[in-house]
Amino acid sequence: MKRAKARHLAPKTERVQEYLDGARDLFMFSMKGEPLTTDVSMVKAAEVKVRRALLLDPSSYDAILLLGDILADYDDDLKSSEEAIRWYDLAMSMEPDDPEPYHGKAGVLFWDLKQPGAAEQFARQAIALNCRRRRDVFLLEMAYSTLIAALMEQRKFAEAREALRKAQWRCPTESMKALVADTLRELPPES
Incomplete structure (x- = not known):
């Protein structure tokens, strides 16, 4: 029984990592030019990928921290800043x-x-x-x-x-x- 569960977890872990890698790439490439500008569509795509990773693994510290970074990068409103702070607070509680x-x-x-x-x-x-x-x-x-x-x-x-x-x-x-x-x-x- 344990072996079957371990095999089932490996693909899930790999998918979480794939989502995180994709989100990091999108987020990093969303910032370009002189002066530095942000491609909002790429930031939103990065957010979708990191949220998918969190659906698969809600305790993923890397995903939690990256989501805070992504939300902090939005220039749109107070809501994303406050949500970024909540994710950073969760990350601090996990890795103080x-x-x-x-x-x-x-x-x-x-x-x-x-x-x-x-x-x-x-x-x-x-x-x-x-x-x-x-x-x-x-x-x-x-x-x-x-x-x-x-x-x-x-x-x-x-x-x-x-x-x-x-x-x-x-x-x-x-x-x-x-x-x-x-x-x-x-x-x-x-x-």
């Missing part, structure tokens, strides 16, 4: 040490819902988890970008300067150097 859902939620809170104080909290958590767990430089750059923007919006200039110093040290990339230089020009002089 993964920085990605914290970063995703920070981005939605800051850029879509205009809540810099809450965004700051989640960006700081994403940075701390990333530094402790795996050092994904791209994710670290993005989390620092959100943190610095949230601090600037709240006029927490001394904290923004400190975040810039840490970001430059932890992410010695060209894009981070450019962000630091641009942001330092925007900051009022230190008192």
Whole structure:
């Protein structure tokens, strides 16, 4: 009996992975051009595929996180932003040490819902988890970008300067150097 069940699960697991791979590809290729634009039809197709994966496996962490990312990318309304946050919250409850859902939620809170104080909290958590767990430089750059923007919006200039110093040290990339230089020009002089 166990063997028959295991054989039955393999195709289901493979289909979930196929849907996820297809959704990731569509989502990644939906963003193109200079300046970056999003092909909404490709994002919607990615959403359909990831929801199919969740129908087959409602506990798929990767699908839950990807759905949060897809919904966060919609520029259409408050509803998709709030739904993205719910998916990120579910992802955080499943994998509390993964920085990605914290970063995703920070981005939605800051850029879509205009809540810099809450965004700051989640960006700081994403940075701390990333530094402790795996050092994904791209994710670290993005989390620092959100943190610095949230601090600037709240006029927490001394904290923004400190975040810039840490970001430059932890992410010695060209894009981070450019962000630091641009942001330092925007900051009022230190008192």
